[in-house]
Amino acid sequence: VTGTRVLAAGDHFLLTTLLREALRDELGDGCRVRELTLPWPAEPYRPVSEVDEASGDENRLIEALAGAEVAVTQFAPFTRKVFGRAPRLRLVVVSRGGPVNVNLEAATEHDVAVCHLPGRNADAVAEFSFGLTVATCRNLAAGHASLAGGGRWPGHFNQYGHAGMELSGATVGLVGYGAVGRRVGRLFTACGARVLAHDPYVADLEPGVIRVDALADLLAVSRIVSLHQRLTERTRGQIGAAEIGLMPAGSVLVNTARGAVLDYDALCDALDSGHLAGAGLDVYPVEPLPAGHRLLRTRNLVLTPHVAGCSRDVARRAARRCAAEVGRWARGGPLANCANPAVLEGTSVPEVS
């Protein structure tokens, strides 16, 4: 453990200081921590060379990595070029559910183990999704906007036609029942909703949650549909005009998953026609949303700027979980979440001393 050389590449959410303190707590003062701070979220993440959702540039990362055996980051661009120029590197810990900013194939070829943190912000996203649903169903954001934007007391929210729907007794359909979907299900169940879930890859549902094998069957009966599936080739564009058309008139759609799972033009059409009563969105087809985008002009939307996963607890916990993974690696113990375990069968992990 003593002398382990680590690059802590933080940003303005997962602070470099949080990473440094967590590494010191885990490895002791003997570890040598070099620091780099990436520009996210002051600059949105973007594709860098062949990797996605990255922040900062390859050359500065290569410079900062000089001599490092371990790197800990949320968004640094670990591309083929970076692995080719960091010969001592043996471990990259990415504080995200999926390490999409790492070229996994290149990491494996260069004998670098890549670890990630599945479900790292699942509680934050679940609580936020639940809140976004309440805000969408009960005029919470619209009421605030009416009052704050001029102080006019808006009586129309008390008219029957504008009044919202309760979650208690509503049928809620979850598309995707992973770390987030499962937690969202618990929150809806607790307030008396009937919860359905569609996820072809999950067998164990919690008590009270009803499995629905065909997506169309779930959509046809859900007054609230909440999206929690991973973006894959199969889920890209999964919710389009036909799927929205299956939802009962007056229902609500919430998306905190990824923009590409939903056809936003079809969503705006359904809001304009009144088929959907409202929608709550945290993720978009393009981020940041360009000025003048149709979503910014469509009524009955509650919009938040991709913040569901951002709580201070997430940043602090992520720093500690990353440091714990580095500690396991440095002591030669088994890693908790390695995305390319084939590397560990080589000689890259130090012996227990």
Ligand SMILES: NC(=O)c1ccc[n+]([C@@H]2O[C@H](COP(=O)([O-])OP(=O)(O)OC[C@H]3O[C@@H](n4cnc5c(N)ncnc54)[C@H](O)[C@@H]3O)[C@@H](O)[C@H]2O)c1
């Ligand atoms: N808005 C935010 O800030 C934020 C933060 C974190 C995660 N997310 C997104 O939230 C979503 C859920 O995250 P998670 O941590 O629960 O991921 P997860 O991998 O634990 O769960 C995703 C689930 O999607 C399911 N799935 C895959 N293909 C499907 C299909 N065709 N139909 C239905 N389900 C399918 C998987 O089986 C899995 O259970 C992801 O899209 C993730 O990118 C958003």
